[in-house]
Amino acid sequence: MSVIAPDFKLSEFIKSLFDNAFWGLMLMVLVGLPAIMMVLFVIEMPVIDGELLTPFLAFTWLADPTRTLPIVHAFMATDMFRVMVFPGFGFAALLAAGTIFVERKMLAKLQLRVGPFYCGKVEGILQLMGDGLKLISKEIIIPAKADKPLFWAAPVLFVATAAAFVSLIPVAPGWVVADIDMGLLAVFAIIGFFPIITILSAWxxxxxxxxxGGIRALFQMVSxxxxxxxxxxxxxxxxxxLSLSGIVESQSSFPWIIFLPIGAIVFFITMLAELERIPFDLPEAESEIVAGWLTEFSGMMYGLVQLGTYLKLYAFAALFTVLFLGGWHGPMIVPPFPHEIITEGIVMGPVSAQIPGLPLFTQEMLNGALWFVLKTVGVIFFILLPRGVFPRIRIDMLLGLGWTKLIGLCFVNVFIALGLLYAGVLGPGGLQ
Amino acid sequence: MVGELAGGYGTVVLMFGFAAVAMAPALVVSRMVSPRKRSNPVKFLPMECGQVPSGAGRTHFMMQYYPYILMFVVFDVMAIFLYAWGGSLLSLPRDATLPMMGFLGIMFGAMAFALYQTGRRQIW
Structure with a gap:
């Protein structure tokens, strides 16, 4: 009989179980319950049976699964939920994490490699988690004469700015963190912060x-x-x-990429440059200047910059979807919520449970989010693809491309739009 | 009125703050978890591919693309003016486009001159 753990003692094992249970209970009482209570005080309570729900009553209701859903509904209507979970940080971070894994795997296939393989048994699916644990357990080394506060702040600011960019993206009808009339101008304002953060961290x-690398990034993003x-x-x-939701709603019949393909192509190319991706990855050209402006970042600081980069990638791909591909519009493919469950409750043999407030999401919202995610994933695929195909270009080629060809094409696009409007094809009285 | 206009941006700031507050603990936890034992001065030198770094880190750097930056200052402002025009184009009379075309013509001339200047490398 092979001994796996020679020092194993049943009593120790049981003691460890009790220890874990004790600490879990302790954390729940001291941290978890107060946190839930704080959230309940913040959210706007629903009116149930003609009575306004109080936080204390809601707290007791949370123990009953059939009565929890109205409270969850009320929580989903808050800004907090939107910022933390659905159109905001959690959703974007999930897509960003998926992007990192797909990029590594796809790039490997393009280059006839295997890619992440061992972590998590199935095609290295847990590689990202392993990398995260590795990064968090690595020592953070800061160069001796660095400007410490700025150097520490740069990765956090980078992630936070990328998150602020994400907050402007409408995902489904009504599901947007910040619905601003001047949404597009706000996007430009937030994009303008990235070169500043880059050059500050580099300096x-x-x-x-x-x-x-920082100087190169500045040039590239500015031009x-x-x-x-x-x-x-x-x-x-x-x-x-200029409102992003308004622009999506205007594309209910056809996406703008049909009429303004030149604008879409120019925006895609500039997107690659703003994201510092191949063929425009001059700021972190690993074969020339080590890792560019990321050279001195180590451990979790590097991890945060990577997270920020991929959040930014998601935000740009989503912006392309919103502006040119019609955002959440698409044929209705999500089946409607079964009506019997609302009227009669869930029936399983002799047991039936009436659950109030059950369609947690409306059909339109699910369908919109599905189409939005599908289109965004498609755009992300086309952003990732050039990395396996193209070499890096020189900085004078980059500047020449940006300043002569792309600006010229932009004005061609503007004149096409003007011609379509004045010929009566689009705008009031035209196709809609 | 101003408060209403600014209020919509509150959630953007909230998202910015949430990301900062949620991500800063990662750095703190990393600082607590990671080993910080063996310390020597070489470890904290700036990265210069294994060589001992020479000279100042923040050196004077010749920015050889200065004309492009000048162009940026001009064209960024122009782009925002164009947005003010483009956003209200549907409610403007058609002959209001003519002065805009004149403006664009002047800017094209200026841009052509600036691009010509970027080609003259001896004056950089």
């Missing part, structure tokens, strides 16, 4: 490679901001609104 590291802004002007002209 604070007091090292030469990050500095060169591609003009084509980025101008390529979206055509969409604003034909819709007459």
């Amino acid at each position: 604070s590291a007091n090292s030469k490679y990050p500095f060169i 591609f901001e003009i084509p980025l802004i101008l390529s979206l002007l055509g969409v604003v002209m034909v819709t007459g609104t």
